[in-house]
Amino acid sequence: MSDAAKRALLAGLRWTSLRLRLVVVFALVALTAAVSASGIAYWLNREAVLTRTQDAALGDFRQEMQNRAAALPLRPTPGELQKAAEQMAGGSAGYDVLLIGERAEGKPIVGTSDPDHFTLDDVPRSLREAVNERQGVGAGNSVPYHLYWQRTQRGSKPYLVGGTRIVGGGPTGYLFKSLDQERQDLNSLAWSLAIATALALVGSALLAQAAATTVLKPVHRLGEAARRLGEGKLDTRLRVSGTDELAELARTFNKTAESLEKKVADMSAREESSRRFVADMSHELRTPLTALTAVTEVLEDEADSFDPMIAPAVNLVVSETRRLGDLVENLMEVTRFDAGTARLVLDTVDVADQVTACIDARAWLDAVDLDAERGIMAQLDPRRLDVILANLIGNALKHGGSPVRVSVRTLDHELVIEVRDHGPGIPEDVLPHVFDRFYKASASRPRSEGSGLGLSIAMENAHIHGGDITAANSADGDGAVFVLRLPRDVSSLKDCDGHGDADADSDVDGVAGQDPDRGEGGAL
Structure with a gap:
């Protein structure tokens, strides 16, 4: 692979890497925002759905306890408890009821609307203890017993369990309501939010691509222009449009390229002038050097006849003349290489x-x-x-x-x-x-x-x-x-x-x- 191809490949990788980084940043920001918004929306809707269902069921159960359970005799029969539980569960709230009474002191009896679906074992012990615990009556508390509730799970299905007892004597009642429909609704909401998050992520990626193209295209043009400038194409200029930072960068590049082109032109002119001077000087020196060389050859042939005091000077003139001739020939050779001839x-x-x-x-x-x-x-x-x-x-x-x-x-x-x-x-x-x-x-x-x-x-x-x-x-x-x-x-x-x-x-x-x-x- 040639050096130019390697440079182009590296430039492409750097350009792609910057685009990738922009896309990743946009995607992460969009993902964080979408997940946060979806999480908050899911949590708020979940609380709203569960609270609404829970309040409706507990309110209806309290009203039924006041209307039906409180009307039972102090010592109800199993049939009366059973009938009251069935009547309480027959409403629109859609829950099962379990009533616990006493037919005699210390002899509890149980009546349930659906013995196969709801028994006392389905009521958590902690809830039973809270329901049966008598509270002190005072300024901050007007009744000794309160309505308590708890969310539990049987198998894979969630349920709401609530309980209270009649003040002044009477049965203790528990409700058992399935929250499976609410869970399905919340699951549907979660899927909808997940799809919305995915769409937001895709949209952010597309937006990032558009933004990256908008930002990176001028940067890519700047890189290409810098590469051409580095290759010696000093007339390279960028088209300037707009007033943003990238436009200012393009203006700065153009000013720099113009200044560089002027300086290189001046240097080239000076170099050409120097080269021409050396070439002209070398050619001009050849004629006198030819004459000097002829004289030195004569002097060298007659060196033995010179006075011993003069001979060293003659030898010096001969050697320096030859050295000067070699230097002139070398300079002419160098000028040919510089001129490309x-x-x-x-x-x-x-x-x-x-x-x-x-x-x-x-x-x-x-x-x-x-x-x-x-x-x-x-x-x-x-x-x-x-x-x-x-x-x-x-x-x-x-x-x-x-x-x-x-x-x-x-x-x-x-x-x-x-x-x-x-x-x-x-x-x-x-x-x-x-x-x-x-x-x-x-x-x-x-x-x-x-x-x-x-x-x-x-x-x-x-x-x-x-x-x-x-x-x-x-x-x-x-x-x-x-x-x-x-x-x-x-x-x-x-x-x-x-x-x-x-x-x-x-x-x-x-x-x-x-x-x-x-x-x-x-x-x-």
């Missing part, structure tokens, strides 16, 4: 022969150990490969320690050339900068034989081939290792040119390794 002139070469030719041309055969099998063919630019090898090997010879070993191998469709020396290695703080232009590892040696451009030019030549160079210290701590990786066939690169160009051909020896450097550090 550098081209490859491809040829199919034997890599071992190419490396051997590079080493032999500079008389390094005695100082370099070569490990390269013949027959490793690659299609590349021989001149630029020579530039890379000359800089890497020359750098190792200059700053590293002998012997310098060059090994060539292939890995899949890749050509790997390793240059290793046995010197002190490269300091860790210098490693990230060894390919920087004009980098000097030692500030105490700002003026050295190299220009600080050799390794950067080698890297540019590797890049134009579609390859790379890495620098590191060897694992055993004995020297530095530079590894060049190039594709064995670079003919598909867009910058390839089978015929070459005049500028490239004019400096075949300009950067051919006469300026090897590793950042120009004395410790290297």
Whole structure:
């Protein structure tokens, strides 16, 4: 997966995650509100239904106790109790009645409206004790006995059980009323509230989606605009509509992008001006350098005839003139890379022969150990490969320690050339900068034989081939290792040119390794 695809995927996940969080928050708020409202509504309705049923049954039972049970004789017969219980239960309240009287002192009798459905065992003991307990009569209590009730359950069905006794003597009565219908009504209400809660949850999710779309669409556009801005499309702007915070954010983004575009344009103009200045200066210096080079060649040929006091000065002029020529050629090569005019002139070469030719041309055969099998063919630019090898090997010879070993191998469709020396290695703080232009590892040696451009030019030549160079210290701590990786066939690169160009051909020896450097550090 490409980096752009990964970024798009991560951006999509983040966008979806934010949408999900909004939906979840909306859903939780709606769920909490719906459950709270449903719970309160259910509790209020439950109390209202049960209280209404309970009050109606207890009120009717009290009235029946006053009208029928109180009219019974002090010592009723079982038949009279039975008849009174049946008459009391025959009303519209829909409950069973149980009456307890005495036919003689200490001899209770029971009459019930439905012996198969309601017996004294169905009355909780605590309720019986409360009903039979005599209360003290006083200012706050005018009667010794009261009506008590309790909700109970038999099997899976709820019931209301109530009881009281006649003041002044008479039977004790209990009612037994089923609350199953009320429970069914409350269950229906609970289902209705649950459905309403679910609908509220679905509605909140839809509302959250709409809200998330409204909020996240501008945020998504802002993210896309920021991504395009990061990719270098500095003319990216957002359409501003409204006066809310998102609109203000869009205005701020547009102002920032406009300021950034202006600053980058100014910097690009200055950089282009500097690049043109370096290119023009290099071209202008070539003519006097040509004359100076011719003079220095004459002076070098006649060096033996000079006065011993003058010879050192002549040698200094010759070496500095050559150094200046190398610097001008390097600067021209750098300007070609910066301007994008550098081209490859491809040829199919034997890599071992190419490396051997590079080493032999500079008389390094005695100082370099070569490990390269013949027959490793690659299609590349021989001149630029020579530039890379000359800089890497020359750098190792200059700053590293002998012997310098060059090994060539292939890995899949890749050509790997390793240059290793046995010197002190490269300091860790210098490693990230060894390919920087004009980098000097030692500030105490700002003026050295190299220009600080050799390794950067080698890297540019590797890049134009579609390859790379890495620098590191060897694992055993004995020297530095530079590894060049190039594709064995670079003919598909867009910058390839089978015929070459005049500028490239004019400096075949300009950067051919006469300026090897590793950042120009004395410790290297």
